[in-house]
Amino acid sequence: MIFGNNHLTLLHRPSSYTLSFHAEPALDLVDKTGSNGLLKVHYAKAWSATREKTSSSIKEVVKPFDWSYTTSYKGTESPGTNGQTLQQDKNARIPLELLQRRDPILFADEVVLYESELDDNGVSVLSVKVRVMEARMLVLCRFFLRLDNVLVRVRDTRVYVDFEEERVVREYTAREGEFNEVKKKLYMEGLMPDQITIAFRDANQLAHLLPVVEQEVESVCLKGTGVASPQEGR
Structure with missing residues (x-):
């Protein structure tokens, strides 16, 4: 189910910098060829063995795309008027x-993409949550993905x-683990x-029980990057 009209867009008016979250670009990052290795349901091996005994002449047909719809989508960025974009920053952190x-x-609010x-x-879902306070915001x-x-x-x-500093920090963390290992940890x-x-x-x-397999931090400071109006320039 694709909720194509759902989206979250952050706009920094002085510089016109935007960071938005939409379903279409997220799905565009899903592996379309299966080159990264296709996941199989837990009963696939037993099913294949049974089929070999009964229909040895039938060739295996595999969906040529990642049917788990896994995406590494981090949002769609539009640079500000001075070309500001998020850059890798090992010293940046979310406070x-x-x-x-x-x-x-x-x-x-929360929207499902x-x-x-x-x-x-199992389930595969991409969603976006936003929480806005007076001095800061978190998305x-x-x-x-849970493949049973x-x-x-x-x-x-x-x-x-950070509204006062007009600073944006983006942190991407990928975690994953075997279903049975997670189950043991829950026990x-x-x-x-x-x-x-x-x-x-x-x-x-579940997230805190999963090993981290990838992490990246980026930041950009937008303070003072807006285009001054004639009155502001005086």
Whole structure:
């Protein structure tokens, strides 16, 4: 299911810099050839063995694309009037201590960009959340994949905006782990079987259990980058 009209767009008016999140460019990053290796459902091996015994003349047909719809989408960036774009910044970080403060939330929302139940073999969903406070804003674009009895994958893009400094920090973190390993960790946390079933539907309960396989931090400062009007130039 593609929710093509859903989107989140951040606009810095003085410089016209934008960072937006849409379904179409996210899906465009999905592997279309299967060159990165195709995931298989947990019963694929047993099914193939049975088929070989009954229909040895039938050749295997594989969908020539990543049917899990995994994407590394981090948003669509449009440079400011002076060409400002996000650049890799090893020293940049998202100040969690500020985000954990009990500042009043002025606006919060969530939109789903696309979602699939993978033919009843799990879930694949890309969504975007935004939370706006008086001095700062946080965006979370999250891809969550649960392929039952095979794999769990979470790819998070967090965008932090400091309104006073007019600074944007984007942090991308990819995590993934085997389904059974995640299940063991949930048992170790003391969850009962019914609680584990519920946990596997919630990426928030699984993300911290998954090993990090990729991480990248970028930043851009937009302060003072706007085009001055005639009155402002005087």
